[in-house]
Structures are given as C-alpha cells and as structure tokens.
Amino acid sequence: MKLPSQKTALGIWLVSLLAAVLVVLNTTFIADLSAFMPKTPNVRQQMLVEQLKEGAIARLVLIGIEGGDATERARLSRLLAARLARDTRFSAVQNGDPATLARDQSYFFANRYALSPAIGPDRFTASGMRQGLQEMLDAMAGDGGLLVKQLLPRDPTGETLQIVTQFMGEAGPQTDQGVWVSRNRERAVLMAQLAESGLDTDRQAVALDGIRQAFASLPQRQASTRLVMSGTSVLSVASRDIIKSEVERLATLGTLLVIGLLLLVYRSFTLLLLGLLPVVTGALVGVASVSLAFGSVHGLTLGFGTTLIGEAVDYSIYLFIQRDNRQPGRFWRTIRLGVLTSVTGFAALMFSSFPGLAQLGLYSISGLVAAALVTRFVLPALMPATLGVRRMDKAGKWLETGLDRLAAFRWLPLLLLSGCLVLLFTSRHEVWNRQLSSLSPVTQAQNQLDASLRSDLGSADMRYVVSFTAPSHEQALQQSERADKVLAVLLKQQLIGGYHTPSQLLPSQASQAMRKAAIPAAPVLQVRLAEALQGMPVAADKLGSFLTDLAQARQAPMLTPQSLAGTSSAVLLDSMLIQRPQDYLVMMPLRAAGDRLDTDKVQAALNGYGLGHMTVIDLAAETSGIFDHYTHEAQWLSGIGCVAILLLLLFSCGWRQTWFVVAPVACAVTGVITLLVMLGIPLTILHLIGLLLVVALGSNYALFFADDHHQRAVEENRRMELSLLIANLATVCSFGLLGMSSVPVLSFIGSTVAIGALLSLVFAAMLVRGRRALHP
Amino acid sequence: MQKNLLRYVVWGGVCALLSGQIMAAGWSVSDLMQLLGQKKAGTATFVEKKYLGVLSQPLESTGQLAFTAPDRLEKRTLTPKAETLVLQGDKLLVERSDGRKLSVTLADRPEVIAFVESIRATLAGDRSALERYYTVSLNGSEEQWQLTLTPLQGRMQKILTQIRINGTRAQLKTIAFQQADGDHSDMLITETSSK
16 A cells, blocks of 8 residues: 655645534534434324424423422412513413412303303204203202302303313312412422423523522522422433533543553653544544534534544554554554454444434544544654653563463353353343433432422323324314314223313314304294203293303304413413424323223224324333334344454454454453343443444454464564553543443443453453463 | 100200200210211112202202221212212212213312211211311210201301201211202211111
C-alpha cells in the first residue's frame, strides 16, 4: 500500500475534522423516547407512540402538598391552583374545588336534552315519556331514591340519570375543606395538564420548575409544607437528570483516571495530547455521521458512545509503546484486523429496527474507523522523532514472568467455559430480562410516590385504550358514538368494567340535531304528556318547569367544546379528542372488569360492528412487546455479528489464528454472562452491547498475542505485552467506574465491559500466549 | 306486652309518660345493644313504602335482607327493579339490574356511612358506631321497643330529621326514615331466619 504523504494526510484530517465540527454544531440533540420507538411501527405501536407523545398520560402532572395542617394544605392547594390556572403552560389545573364540580353538574343538567343517550325520535311520544317516567319511579323506589326524587319535577323522563349512569363506577378523589385530599387525608392533591403535547423533556422540565417556583412563592406558606410531584413527565425529567449527572460525574472521573494512567506511562503531555487525538476525532466523526444519517443524535447514543473511547485510546497506546517495532507492517496489519473485527461486530447493530441501536452502530463504526485512520496516518506525522516514553523494560520483564506463569493455566479457560455452559443450561435463573422498567433509573421512592399519588387521584392507569383517527371533529365524535354503542354492550357483558368516550361529554352535531328534532312543539307536547301521565302517580302540575325546559332545549344553540369551559369534563374531553395538524386523534380509555382486560375480545367486537379501523391497545403489553422485540432482534444481530467476525478472521488469517482469537473471547463472554446470571442479574439489551464491546476489545488482545512472535525480538514482545496491559487497565478503570453507577443503563454496560475485558486479556494470555511459553 | 297495656290503663295519660321513663331506666340502650349484639346472622324479607310529596301514591319496593355479624349487610331488592347492595366493612358493592356492578368506598362519603350505620350498627348492637352519627334514645320495653336516632351532623340533618326503629327483643320490626323535606318511608321487616 502506498502511503499518502504526511502533508496530504494532515490536510485531509484537518478538513474532515472541520467538516465534522460544522456538522456537529448544526446537530439537533434529542433526549426523548423516540430512540425506543421502532422505525417502522405497526398500527398498535404507532398508536402507542401517539399515546405516549400526545395522550393524557404524557401531559398529566400529579401534585401533592404535604406537611402543615389540613387547613394550611387546603389554602395552599387553592392558591397554587389559582397560580397555575394563569400559567399558559398548563391547559388545566384541578384541585377538586366545589365551583368546578358545580360547573360540571350544571353543564350536564342544563344540557341534558342534548346529552342524554336515551333520546331518540320516540322519546317524547306519550309512550316514550311514560316509559321514561316509569324508570324514574322505579329508581325512586330503589336505594338511590332520595337523590333521584329531587330530579323528578324538572326531569321526569330521567335524562340526567341516563347521563350519570355512563360515568358510574368512577372512584374520584376524596374531598376535605373543598379540595381533593389523599386517602389518608394527610396530603392535598391536585392535577395539572401540560398545555402542549409532545415529548420535549427540556420544556417539560421548565414547566415542572414553574410549578415548584409557584409553590415556593405562595404567600405565608408554612415552612413545614412541601410539594411532591409525579407523572410521566416528572419521571422522564427525573431519569434524564439522573443519567445526565451520572454520565457527567463518571465520565469526568473516568477521563481523569485514564489521563492519570497515561501520564504515568508516557511521562509526557505531548504524547498524552497526541494520544487523545484519535479519540476526539473518532467522537466528532461519529456524531457527525449519525447526524447526517439520522437527522438528529439521541442523547443515549452519545452516552453509550463514549464507551468508544475505550477502544480508540487503545490504538494510540499500542502505537506509542510499540513505536520501535521493526516490522511496522505486521503491527498495522494487526491493528487493521482489530478494527475490522470491531466494525464487523458493530455493523450488525446498524440493521436494528431500534433507532437507538442503529445509531449506536453507526456511531461506533465511523468513530472507530476515524480513530484508527488518525492513529495510522496522522499520529506518525505528528509524533516527535524521539518519543519521551520511558523505557519500561523492568515492568515488561515482570509482566513477562507473570504472563509466563499464567500460561501454566492454559487448561483453565476451557474448563471454565464448559463449567459455565453447564451452569447456564441448568440454571433456574431467568437469562433475559423482559421488563422495560429494568432500564429505568428512577428510584424506588419516586415509583412509590407515583403509585400513591395515582391512587389518591383515582386516575385510571390508562392501560387500555381504544384509539382511532378521524378527518374532522364531527367525524371523530360520530365515530365515538358508534364505538360507545359497542362498548355499552361489552360493559353489560362485564367484558369491560367501564369506559369513556368524547361523545359522552360532547355529542356530535348530528346527534344533537336528532335529539332536538325529537322534541315536539309545546302544544303537542302538552297533549302527549297528559296522555303519558294517565294512571301514573304523578300530577302534571308537580312537573314544574319540565315543559319550559324542553321548549328551551328545542331552541338552544348546539353544544361546542367551548360550552364545557371551566369544567373538569373539558379536561377529560381534551385528553380524549386531540386535534393534530392533519387529523383528529381519539383515545378512549377502558377500565378492566377484573384484573385484566381481554383486548382481543374487545377488538373482535369492534370489528364485528364494522369498526375495525379502531385499535384496542394494552399499553403495558405493547410497551414490553416492543422491548421484547428489540431484545430478540439484538440477540439475532449479535449472533450474526459474531458469525461475520468468525468468517472475517477465517478468511484473513486462517483457522489456526482464528481459533486463538475466538477461544479466549468466547470464554470471556460466556464467563461474564454466567457471572451475571448467577448473581441474579438477567441480561438486557445493554449487556448485549457491552458484550459486543468485549468482543471488539478482546479480539485485539488475542490478535496481538496470536501474531507470530517468533519473528519478534524479546524486547519488542515485552513492549507489546505491556501496551496490552496498559490498554486493558485503562478500559477496566473507566468501565469499572461506570459499573459502579446507580443508573442501571450505565452500570450494566460498565460492569459487563470491565469484567469482560479483564477476562479476555487473562484468557488470551493463558490460551494464546501460552503456546509460546510452553513451546519456545 | 299485656302487662304494659295494663299499666297504661291504670295510670292513664300523664303517668304513661312517666312510666315510660321508669321503664327506660330498667331497659336501657346498653341492654338492647347487648341483646342485638348476640345475634350472629339473620335473614328477613322487607316491604318498603316511600311517601313522597311529588307523588300521589306511595312507592313500594320489596326484597330480602341478610345480616352477618359483625359488618356484612345485604339488601336485595326484587321489585320493582332488581338491585343488590352488599355492604361489607368499608365497601359498598352495588349490583344493578343491567348487570353492572360498582364498588364504593364508604370512607369517601360520610353521609352514606351515617345512613348505612343506622341499620348496620343497630343490627350489630354497636352502640359506639351509632353514637358517632346520632343521638340515640330508647322507649318502650324489651318486648316492644323503639329506638330513635337523630342525626348529629349538620349535613345529615339537612336530609334526614329522624330514624325510628321498632322491634321486639333482638328482632327489628320496622324502620322509619323521616326526611327533612317532609317525605318519609317505612320499612316493614319479617324475620325468616336467625342465629
């Protein structure tokens, strides 16, 4: 291979670096859930994504006020609600104040003739009214009679009951001193709804801070009172903050540790800075490539991608310490094969339908290639003619003696491998973790608070949803009415325990018009009523303003979303019927009758009524389904990656060398898996990424050991071994730190790589280097 | 009971009132509660008549009652519309004729608790539960007593002015609710089994 001149190499490098910096500067970094969403989602996954993005779940903030006494908490609840009501970042705030409740009641009562699902064309004929009245009398005879009888004079056909029945079985929050309180009455509770939907964590964080500031500045607030919050937005902001602070803390510590180690070895700032060039270049090129290919870079990619430093820094270590290599061709050949091996492994990730993994794959490949190119063509040009690296002959000798001793244990790795395999196959432990929550960095305490606030507010966990889209508001409501009829049947069959539809709160214009048309003119109505009352224990003169109310309802303007202003039903409607640029998204929550709801049966019922375009989703099942799919896919892709690496090695260096590279790495990987499983830590997708990195790093070690040593001087060999040890130490240190993180995502990758890299080196020394020690 | 009548005859109008007090001194709320508290379970049928101002005729409903000590009360209405209330501890389960069920936690609804305890606490002989919501007074004898419950809470007083429960020994015979708006209801109870 003809090498480009040093000047050309430097020029290309500088231009590329500049280009990468420009791209990075114009990159959008995102930190939302999109990385976890499939690239080509199916209908249900699409609905799930929409629910998470725009549904009530994403926008709901649960607020609690604790400490102080009940009166103080009630006062603060009212003040906070008033403050937040003026804040445009929130579309609604509710604290259970009687005024809102009264507005809801008066909305339903005043508009009962537009809202009642019982009103059809025959409702106000003599027999229709008689039937309604009889039902009303039966209800009055029953246990709720005390309440029902008050309705009779103005609502003898029982429309209010028909409306209320739709909402039966809801467990709302408790009220004390005019505000919502928790079950144990020691906490005032409120609900706020973020005005804007979407997943922008930054803006959610700002809005949540707005709540904290509003609370902190409430007048004459007792110091003993405090604010607690939960909800999806609170949890995602919290987890982002935890990850961010942990990444920063650990990355700083890790970098310092690696720099310290390198300084100790090099004793030269120049070399240290040069050594970091491939790393920096690799990181910049990696981010730039992802940005160009995906349009944006996810924060997670950046976080996991820093692991790349682990391998990139190794290249310069190898170069500097083995600088006096008399056969540079062999040295670069080994490095090239190492890079190719890693690239092959990570290439598999690029085919993942999980954008997070695909981004990570591209980032690693482009970053590694860039780092290797810089090490190959730029560093030699910049390296001072005489390197100030200490000659560490003594250390090299000790290491050689140590490694020679290890060689006596060449039987150990394979014995361990068989032991591990036996353990794995007989183990009762679950090997794979199926819970998405296993990746969540949110603390147990925060999860408990979330559960307790949710139960205080009686807010359904919104696990089951019927969802569809419609081209217009009216269409959405008409479709919702059709769905309502099906769901009502399912409710009677106890297949579902309850449901909400937007049309319960705001009927379509068509239904409203039909109901209005069902009300006859006053003279006709009077005659029919007289007929209906014959033989009934109700006298017409007791029915106060029934006729006037009906006459009014006949003339009343159509109900619109504005008619609900100020009611809590408006918030509910807003969460179920969502306007989007191109259409309307409807999401109707279902309650299970027992513990679980059979979504297939509900879907079948909807299909049977010609509503197949509506989708029933079990959000919990769907989420873990996606996660399962990713894990499954990642398993396949890693498998394919391993096979590809095997083929690459076979073609480039023959089966013998391949065996020496594969054996120690396979032993190390199996060892790590067994260790984790035995410790009761089921594997996640992140462990898999960690293992891939172990394969990349470990194969480098083995390649150096396996490279034919007979042609190497003893001195050279010692330096090579020393460089491997230092590279390994750097990896173990930085990943070991990650492994100690409290954030599962970081600790999974960290511990996997640290243990795996160490085992790889030791096993490679035993298996590969052992040959030489025993057969000099 | 005959003895009682005799006394009425002998002592006449004013004395009757006095005798009532004497009787009550010998037959106290605690005695009644103790007697009631000994029952472990019982079933009965009921006929309830509601006299409402808006209606020209009373509304009648019928059904069954079942009580199991200490806190389970079941009211199964059969006519005119089937409906079942099952009260167990703090939970009220309502089962409607259309098959729908709903569960209510009583702690959330103080008025409902007061209402429910008037019957349940009486059946259970739980004096302290009764006195939490009502002023309790007792008239008559062990053979024919009348327990009068007057609500303590202002909210309850706006709905209900008085509950009168008549009975013989550990057996409830009638329960009458007098509502604040003048409406009232009478429930006639016939015991069908008792343990």
